[in-house]
Amino acid sequence: MTERTAPHPFVYAVLYFPLGLMIGYPSVALGYLGAKAGLPVSAVAAIVGTAFFAHSFKFVWAPVGDYSLSRKKWYVIAASVMAAGIFTMSVTPISASTVPLLTLLVLGSNLAATFLAFATEGLMAHNTTPLTRGRAAGWFQSGNQFGQTAGGGMGLYLMKHLPSPWQAGAALAAIVLACSTVLVMLEEPPRALTGESVGTRARDAWRELRGVLVSRPGRIALLLAALPIGTGAAQFLFGSLGPEWNASADTVSFALGAGGGVAIVLGCLAGGYLADRIDKPRAYAMCCAVGVAAAVLLAAAPRTSLGYAAATLFYTFALGMCVASLTGMVLSLIGDHAAATKINLFFAINTLGGLAMLRVDGFAHDRWATNGMLLVETAVGVVSIGVFIALAARIRGADRAH
DSSP: OOSSOOOOTHHHHHHHHHHHHHHHIIIIIIHHHHHHTTOOHHHHHHHHHHHHHHHHTTTTTHHHHHHSSOHHHHHHHHHHHHHHHHHHHHHSOOSGGGHHHHHHHHHHHHHHHHHHHHHHHHHHHHHOOTTTHHHHHHHHHHHHHHIIIIIHHHHHHHHHHSSSHHHHHHHHHHHHHHGGGGGGGSOOOOOTTTTOOHHHHHHHHHHHHHHHHTBHHHHHHHHHHHSSOSOOGGGGGHHHHGGGGTOOHHHHHIIIIIHHHHHHHHHHHHHHHHHTTSOHHHHHHHHHHHHHHHHHHHHHSOSSHHHHHHHHHHHHHHHHHHHHHHHHHHHHHHOSTTHHHHHHHHHHHHHHHHHHHHHHHHHHHHHHHHHHHHHHHHHHHHHHHHHHHHHHTTOOOBSSOO
C-alpha cells in the first residue's frame, strides 16, 4: 500500500458489525422470542444453524468478491440486502408455521453478509501490514462478535420495548446501512486481473490458495480451524436458555447485549494481543482451552439471574479470545492478493465445526438438559485439543506460504 496515514483499526469493527448482527439477531432475539412462543430449542437451533450454513461454504464464491466489483461496491450492495432482510425478519410473527419463512430470511440475509465479509476482508488485508494485522484482527472480530452479542441483545430490547416490530426492524436496518459510511476512510485495493477470463481468474485464485495450503504453517492452521473448538456454539442458544435461569428479557438483553458486547470486545483484544506475542497456533490453542473452562463454569453456575449473567459473560469473553487469535493466525498467512478467497477457506471450515457443534448442542440439550449439553461441549473441546497436540508435530510442508 502507498505511504499514508493508516486509519485506526476500529474501522474494521464498524464494517464487520453488520455480519455479526445477521447471526446475533436470530440467535438472541429470535431465540428468546421463539422460546416464549413455545418453539423447542431444537427448532431455534435449526433457524440459527441456517445462518452458519450460509457461511460454511463461502470460500467457494469468495473469488467473485476478489475478482469482480470493487470492495466498496460489494459492501454497499450487501448491506442494502441485509437491511431489507433484517427488517422483514422483525415484522414476521414467530410461530411453528413461520419457521420455514424465518429460516429462508436468515439464510438469504447471511448469504448477502458473505459478500460484506469479502469486502471487509479485502479492505483490511490491503490497508494493513504484517506488523499491524494482529491488532487489526482483534478489532475486526470485535465488530463481528459485538454484533452477535450486543447487536442481538439490542434487537431483542427494541422488539420488546418499541410499540411495533416494524419500528425495531427499521432501526436495525438503518444501523446496518450506516456502517458503510466509514468506507471513505479506507483505500480501495486495485482489482485483480481486470479484463481476464473467468477461467484465468479461477486458476489464479486456486494458485493463491494452494500456496497457503502447501506450507506447514498453513496446514497447522487448517487443522486448528477444522477442529470443533473455539466456536462458542452454546452461545447461540443462550437466548432460548434464559428462562431456565429465570432470567428476564432485560437480563438476557444485558448479558448477551451490552454486557456481552463489552466482554466479547475485551476477549477479542486479549486474543489479538496474545497472538502478536507468541506462536499464533499455540495462542489459538490456549484460547480454546480457556473456552473449555468457560463451558465448565457455565455448567456449575447457580440457576439465578446473577449466575446466568456472570457465567455467560465469561463464556463470551473466552469466545472473543478464540475468534481473534484464529483471525490473527490466518491473517499472518494470506498476504494481500485474493485475500477473501484464502481467509474464507479457514473461516468456512471453522464455521462448519461451529455448525456441527450447534446441532450437537441442540440435540444434547433436548436429551440431557443444559448441563449435559455443556459437558458434551467440554468433552469435545478436551479431545480436540489433545488431537491437535498429537498431530501438530507430525505435519509437514514448506516453511512458509508462497
